[in-house]
Amino acid sequence: MSMLKEGRPTAPVAVEDDAIPATFTGNRGLMLEEPLLFELGDDRMTGVDLDAAPEVASRLGGLARTAPIGLAGLSEPETVRHYTRLSRQNYGIDLGVFPLGSCTMKHNPRLNESVARLPGFGDLHPLQPLSTVQGALGVMNELSHWLITLTNMTAVALSPKAGAHGELCGLLAIRAALEAKGDARSVILVPESAHGTNPATAAFCGYRVEDIPATEDGRVNVEALKARLGPDVAAVMITNPNTCGLFERDMKVIADAVHAVGAFVYCDGANFNAIVGRVRPGDLGVDAMHINLHKTFSTPHGGGGPGSGPVVLSAALAPYAPLPFVERQADGSFLLIEEETAGEHHAGSFGRMTAFHGQMGMFTRALTYMLSHGADGLRQVSGDAVLNANYVLRSLEGVLDAPFGEAGPCMHEALFSDKGLAEGFSTIDVAKGLIDEGFHPMTMYFPLVVHGAMLVEPTETESKAGLDQFIGALRSVAARAKNGDPSLKGAPHFAPRRRLDETLAARRPVLSWTPPVDSEAAE
DSSP, X not given: XXXXXXXXXXXXXXXXXXXXXXXXXXXXXXXXXXXXXXXXOOTTOOSSOOOOOOOOOOOSTTOSOOSOOOOOOOOHHHHHHHHHHHHTTSOOTTTSOOOBTTTOOOOOOHHHHHHHTSTTTTTOOTTSOGGGOHHHHHHHHHHHHHHHHHHTOSEEEOOOOSHHHHHHHHHHHHHHHHHHTTOOOOEEEEETTSXXXXXXXXXXXTOEEEEEOBOTTXXXXXXXXXXXXXXTEEEEEEESSOTTSOOOTTHHXXXXXXXXXXXXXXXXXXXXXXXXXXXXXXXXXXXXXXXXXXXXXXXXXXXXXXXXXXXXXXXXXXXXXXXXXXXXXXTSOEEEEOTTTOOGGGTTOOOBSSSSSOOHHHHHHHHHHHHHHHHHHHHHHHHHHHHHHHHHHHHTTTTSBOTTTTSSOOOSOEEEBOTTOOTTOOHHHHHHHHHHTTOOOOEESOSTTSTTOEEEOOOTTOOHHHHHHHHHHHHHHHHHHHHTOGGGGGOOSSSSSOOOOHHHHHHSOOOSOOOOOOOGGGO
């Protein structure tokens, strides 16, 4: 028998998508088709054997469940495989660049996680005696010191759980300050370039919201703002750097004009990561500003939490700060100031934002991040974030339209529009094409002042090599959209799910699973 001298063919054979046979499992190689948890088993099975529960008197006061819960019984391997397979269909910062603008999806150092899980931090209970949590209160006090120093403000409320919650806290402090003077005001002014939560929060507080237009270069129209100021205006809510990715150069002029009519300046600090260590909002005349620890200081972000949005307050608003907060005593111990210990010197507090003290895990992670960087490191963080954003902006010149590309350097995020794409192609086609390239899409259609907006925030944690790969992918997809490539309208082609009818999904969402009805033929 002679030896076979020809190797097996290794070159791929081009095959049209519709010629690829369906698999028995529904899987496509390592792209697994994972059913819902309810579909993996049924409630007549169990993954473990348990002894029958003893008969005891119910303590549920008539609230006991009267029907089975309906969850499938799975073994441990089945459960682990289910969630592992789902995790492989998800995109995260550990996989690649996360370009969501105005969200700051940066790397969360594992050091932060290790410290947050240390005994004494990870196992606290909010009702423990103060003598047993002095270390935790010390962390809160140290974090407060850093936040006050970085912003040059007077006080900070740590309890708000997120940015919008912080906005609510700031407006309640402003309302308390005005009411203390017997000054009832009804209007909040919000520039077009502010975050969308700003007008929502103002309306939630019972204020009437009025818009302030932007200039051609994407900043607040100062003259329009001054013309609207009056005795009915309680505050101006301004985002700086703003949602167009630009620094509001006239911030001090705006603050002076607002203060001249007896109103306050609220700054949305979600974009503080672009200026931390370089600009102190207190120097600009800001009275209240929330700081997203899950943006500026790297704590986990997304999925509904956990988040944290401490609010720094000026001297004019500090007496109205919410409870509770930490106070260092003369002997070096820490006291948690609550209703019982507020006394006369904290009598102006408007009340509470939460039942307890805030997100201890977020406080620990944020302080770890600050201490590991130091003051000089935090300054470098903001510089690198701005450098990366401008690198993206300039690398895409001539490829994507940048409506404010000539308005000066952008801050932490680069903003593009859909101008110049082929007829019938839009921002969503570019975003879906990026999924096929292996990237999570950028923020789409926001801010509203730019048609077909694409907001890209690369963050300081991305290397030049990583940015170059993302830029190359975006250039390729943008070129396809400008040339009218019809295959882009069907993207993504290589994701677990193809493109959905997003309008139908928004108007008729299916939010619950119902078991299939057995067909008569099966009986």
